[in-house]
Amino acid sequence: xxxxxxxxxxxxxxxxxxxxxxxxxxxxxxxxxxxxxxxxxxxxxxxxxxxxxxxxxxxxxxxxxxxxxxxxxxxxxxxxxxxxxxxxxxxxxxxxxxxxxxxxxxxxxxxxxxxxxxxxxxxxxxxxxxxxxxxxxxxxxxxxxxxxxxxxxxxxxxxxxxxxxxxxxxxxxxxxxxxxxxxxxxxxxxxxxxxxxxxxxxxxxxxxxxxxxxxxxxxxxxxxxxxxxxxxxxxxxxxxxxxxxxxxxxxxxxxxxxxxxxxxxxxxxxxxxxxxxxxxxxxxxxxxxxxxxxxxxxxxxxxxxxxxxxxxxxxxxxxxxxxxxxxxxxxxxxxxxxxxxxxxxxxxxxxxxxxxxxxxxxxxxxxxxxxxxxxxxxxxxxxxxxxxxxxxxxxxxxxxxxxxxxxxxxxxxxxxxxxxxxxxxxxxxxxxxxxxxxxxxxxxxxxxxxxxxxxxxxxxxxxxxxxxxx
Numbered sequence: 512x513x514x515x516x517x518x519x520x521x522x523x524x525x526x527x528x529x530x531x532x533x534x535x536x537x538x539x540x541x542x543x544x545x546x547x548x549x550x551x552x553x554x555x556x557x558x559x560x561x562x563x564x565x566x567x568x569x570x571x572x573x574x575x576x577x578x579x580x581x582x583x584x585x586x587x588x589x590x591x592x593x594x595x596x597x598x599x600x601x602x603x604x605x606x607x608x609x610x611x612x613x614x615x616x617x618x619x620x621x622x623x624x625x626x627x628x629x630x631x632x633x634x635x636x637x638x639x640x641x642x643x644x645x646x647x648x649x650x651x652x653x654x655x656x657x658x659x660x661x662x663x664x665x666x667x668x669x670x671x672x673x674x675x676x677x678x679x680x681x682x683x684x685x686x687x688x689x690x691x692x693x694x695x696x697x698x699x700x701x702x703x704x705x706x707x708x709x710x711x712x713x714x715x716x717x718x719x720x721x722x723x724x725x726x727x728x729x730x731x732x733x734x735x736x737x738x739x740x741x742x743x744x745x746x747x748x749x750x751x752x753x754x755x756x757x758x759x760x761x762x763x764x765x766x767x768x769x770x771x772x773x774x775x776x777x778x779x780x781x782x783x784x785x786x787x788x789x790x791x792x793x794x795x796x797x798x799x800x801x802x803x804x805x806x807x808x809x810x811x812x813x814x815x816x817x818x819x820x821x822x823x824x825x826x827x828x829x830x831x832x833x834x835x836x837x838x839x840x841x842x843x844x845x846x847x848x849x850x851x852x853x854x855x856x857x858x859x860x861x862x863x864x865x866x867x868x869x870x871x872x873x874x875x876x877x878x879x880x881x882x883x884x885x886x887x888x889x890x891x892x893x894x895x896x897x898x899x900x901x902x903x904x905x906x907x908x909x910x911x912x913x914x915x916x917x918x919x920x921x922x923x924x925x926x927x928x929x930x931x932x933x934x935x936x937x938x939x940x941x942x943x944x945x946x947x948x949x950x951x952x953x954x955x956x957x958x959x960x961x962x963x964x965x966x967x968x969x970x971x972x973x974x975x976x977x978x979x980x981x
Contacts, residue, residue, distance in 0.1 A: 522546055526554035530562060536569040543570060548577035555582075560593070567594045576605035579614065588617035591626065600629035607654040607681070608634070609762055612641045640755065649733055650726030653747040653756030658686040662696050662714040669704060669713050682759065687746050688717045693753040695746060697721045723748055726755060731856055733758075801949075808952040812959055819963035825977050828899065829966050832891065832913050833959075839883065840920040840958035841951045847872045847928030848950050855936050869929050876925025877918065884914035908976060912969045916962040923961065924954040 529542045543551065555563060555578065567575060567590065575594075579587045579602065591599045591614060603611045603626060615623050615638070627635060637655040644650030658676050660669050669686075677683055686704065688696045698721035699713060707716055722740045724733045726747045737745060737758065747756040816823075823830060854860065854868055888910045895906035928950055970976045 521553075522550040523554040523557060526551060527557060530554070530558065530566055539569045540571060540574065544574055548579075549581050551578040552581035555590075563590070564593055567598065572598065572601035572605045575602045579606060580610055584613040585617045587614035591615070591618055592622055596622075596625045597629055599626045604630060604634045607656060608637045608641055608756075609652050609654045612638055612651070644726060647729055647731070648726065649724050649728050649730055649747055649758055650756070652730065652762045653726065653758050654762070655756045656680045656682075657744070657746070657754070657757040658683065659754060660686055660688050660699065660713050662688050662690050662712070662717060664713045666704070666707060666709050666711050666713075669699075673701075673704070682744050682757070685742070685744055687754050687757075688713055689754060693751075695723060695748050695752055695754050698746070721746070723754075724758060725750070805949070805952050808949075808956065812952070812956050815956065815959050816963070819967060822963055822967045822971060826909075826966060826970060828895070828901075828909060829912075829962070829970075832909075833962060835887070835913070836916055836920050836958045836962045837955050839880075839917060840924040840954045840961075843876050843879065843921045844924035844928035844950045844954040847876070847925045848932060851929045851932045855932060865933060869926065869933075872925045872929045873922060876921045880918035880921035883921070884917045887917055888914040905976060908970060908974055912965055913962075915969065916958075916965045919965070920954075920958045920961045923957045927953055927957060 526543065526546055529539055532539070534542070551574075555566065558566065570578075575590075575598075579590060582590070587610070591602065594602065603615065606614070611634075615626065618626065627638065630638070640655065641651060641653065656679055658673060658680055660672055664672065673683075673686065684701050686699045686701060688699055690696050696714075697717040697719040699716045699718065703716050722736065722742065723746045724736065726749055744757045744759050746754045747758055749755045850872065851868065888907070890910075891913055892903075892907040892910035895901045895909060896903055899906070931950060931953070
């Protein structure tokens, strides 16, 4: 436990002490090189602008590159913007190409062009390659730093190629192999290469079934494939099947995290990322459109309740159980929504499969509703008898109406939670936009109409019940 405490302690005070101390630049650089990049990135947030500039002056490009692997791209771009152009260029060259590209996209254009002009030819070529892909394609998230061997190489030649390429590559555990035409053949583990007999060639060791992705594929379509294989790195191929980069687990996690953050924002009806620096007007402008829609739906729900005013006047006791129907209806709709959004990430989903999903969700809603309705029938009936002091016939008539309403509301809500995101997908709108408040409010409407409608039909019109105890 003591070791764990040491590993997770905040190193910021030590780092700030070094930065704000009176040591020479060389000594500061030497001391700072003992800290992890994550700790440095956290400490930089507590520095003043002048202290940041001083830090960027004394640190080597490699140390700054290690630091800049951890902040968000916008923050990393802000650091590049205050460095001297040549220093910024050396830092970009030391960064993984995907990280460098993400940061440069947020640097002001004039400054960005200056940094790019100061880069070496190889880095410029790699960045141009990554920039050629859209942000939703795998190629925009790959790094071009990887070991590439030829299948015709002898073991001696392969080790020489490894030694030549290794200084610029972080991941040495997996080496990739191409044929004489540059087409991807498979992969070789470093361990296999080191322990093999000298007479072997690379073609004898290559794993031809090693998974890969194409640079032009969408990120959403590849996430499950990347996660399923549990490899720390996968090769990224161009249209001709030649390896042009690799996608790392870290990059995948960043993409998944960004996707989840965006979906979470959608749950609140937000159409864009909220920035702590944005003005009051900007925040209001993002949120008001959804709130207006929900206000209109909320007024519709209130209007529907008003239509059933006569029902409420004759049976005020049913108001006590309104929240039960609304809550269960909303929960079922949200569950169906979550399942549907996940399934809709499959771009090959056919109409038949969508229909099967709808039937499945409605069956789940129906049978869950029947189970909960049975429990509610008994518990609500007993509650009205013993707590409300009503006659058994009256009590179980009301609990029976609640149970029927619960089954219908859950059945309809599961259908709404499935159909709405499907409709949004058909209209080329992100299905996540249909989540949270919209589905909940729609299901409130469904629940209100179902509950009060059944109360009017079963209790008043059929059984002729009223508030007086029987």
